[in-house]
Amino acid sequence: MPDAPPDIRFVAKNMRLDLRLIAEMVAPGARVLDIGCGDGQLIEHLIREKGADARGIEIDMAEATEAVAAGLPVIHGDADADLAHYPDGAFDYVLLSRTLQAVERPREVLRQMLRIGRHAIVSFPNFGHWQLRWQLLVTGRMPDNETWDRKWYETPNIHPCTIRDFFALCEMEGYVVERWLAVDDKGLRSPWKRSPWLANLFGEQGLFLLRKG
Amino acid sequence: MAATGMTQALAPLQPIDHQRAVFADGLALDCGAVVAPLAVAYRTYGKLNAARSNAVLVCHALTGDQYVAETHPLTGKPGWWEAVVGPGKPIDTDRYFVVCANVLGGCMGSSGPPEQMTDSEGRPLGRPWGTDFPNVTIRDMVRAQKRLVDHLGIPRLLAVVGGSMGGMQVLEWAATYPDMVVAAAPIATATYHSAQNIAFHEVGRAAVHGDPDWKGGRYWEDGRIPEKGLSVARMVAHITYLSEAALGRKFGRRLRGASALTFLEDVFEVESYLRYQGSTFVRRFDANSYLTITRAMDYFDLAAEHGGEVAAAFRGSATRFLVASFSSDWLFPTEESRALVRALNAAAANVSFVEIATDKGHDAFLLDEPVFHRALGGFLRGVAAKVGA
Structure with a gap:
């Protein structure tokens, strides 16, 4: 983005890694719905950098209000209840970053995403990462690290899954995985992208670009 | 405390010389009657820019009037929305040209029951309309405001903003004149008046x-x-x-x-x-x-005007919406705003929505609610930046 003014480069540089990777997958000028958009960082980036018609849904009222106060088209709502009200094919991309594991009905949410959007872009923290496996094996306790930092009895992440679980769901639902990648906890693209088995062990996050089969 | 006859009986409202635009040809109403001439009393704040792109129409609620941001000529009290409209406020009169009209049927100078009744030729009959004033709808009120907006030489409104019945007018504006409304902020309102x-x-x-x-x-x-x-x-x-x-x-x-x-x-x-x-x-x-x-207000049912579907009122609309509700408002509860948001989503409209946490009930939209003010101010700045107003 050579033409971007300095403050925008700053924003992009400081944007969460998975958001940056998602932004790279979105074509310029696209119609985008970002589910779980937080304070609207990605939406703002897509509007300013890609000329996208980007909108958002956020379940946390304080975050939604921040986004609206920043002039962004964000509604307070949630993925489980609100997607059903959008018309078919309303968007080119429907995004769900680090939220799939927290919705009540992930399978239905994915179905809705691919009903209202031509493509779905989904990122989630990989529960198959070796550190989690190791912790569970060695300590016999639920994982507790930077990503999975809430106790089992208060975590909003009620549907954790692994990268291989997600591949299996896509196959079951007949979704085409157009692109996928795994990233490590340092935020870099990982070298094991050819192998879902290795990605599932070393990838801290999975990122998928899907369309309906 | 109630007057007991004798000398305490209150006289009718003091006559005040309101600022008005008068349209001799009158206005044809939804009920079939024509009010002629049509008077629209209004106030403006701030300056219309050279591009005429910074006009914000504020729509008042049931018992409000056009005196939004100045001392009321009858009561001597501050304007009813001085928390929101004024220099440096969310509806910033240093940036925007703010217009507010007394609604059709009102009693602050627009055509309404206390005004001089006219016959079908527009001739004064020497008595007020009283209950002979025709039934009006929210859409009639909006049509009257449209006449004023045209009269003021405003080709497009940067925003139409209002709470409660004002929000109903906002929705009617966006549905009836979508090309004239860049942004619409229906606050603490609903697409129909509930049975309750x-x-x-x-x-x-x-x-x-x-x-x-x-x-x-x-x-x-x-x-x-x-x-x-x-x-x-x-x-x-x-x-x-x-x-x-x-x-x-x-x-x-x-x-x-x-x-x-x-x-x-x-x-x-x-x-x-x-x-x-x-x-x-x-x-x-x-x-x-x-x-x-x-x-x-009771007649208002936006879906009924559009084949039973609210979304049909906004399909293809390029207007940007900000819907806001207040958590303790049981007159226009959040669920009704949420239903509006879903209808707007169904119409693929561009919409922002926040529910403000407050215990102040429906009145909250008039009061000091900093979070609401930040959301409204930010929304308007975003829209203004986009159209270069």
């Missing part, structure tokens, strides 16, 4: 009708007003604007002038407050206008 809300209005109207001084609507004949009935109507309505929590916080079960019940002439503070609200209201509002405008 109609019921409360009917209690108020019954109170007016039941006051012998109302005289079938012809109270202007002997210079009195149905003070008791209109005051009761206001008291009932005022309860619906608050919340149980707000009443509890402000008044609780406290007594006026006593620390414990005496079973003699105890007056709870909340009673005294409501009576005061009723008694001041009758000095600034016309009873027949109250009947006309509450009816207009």
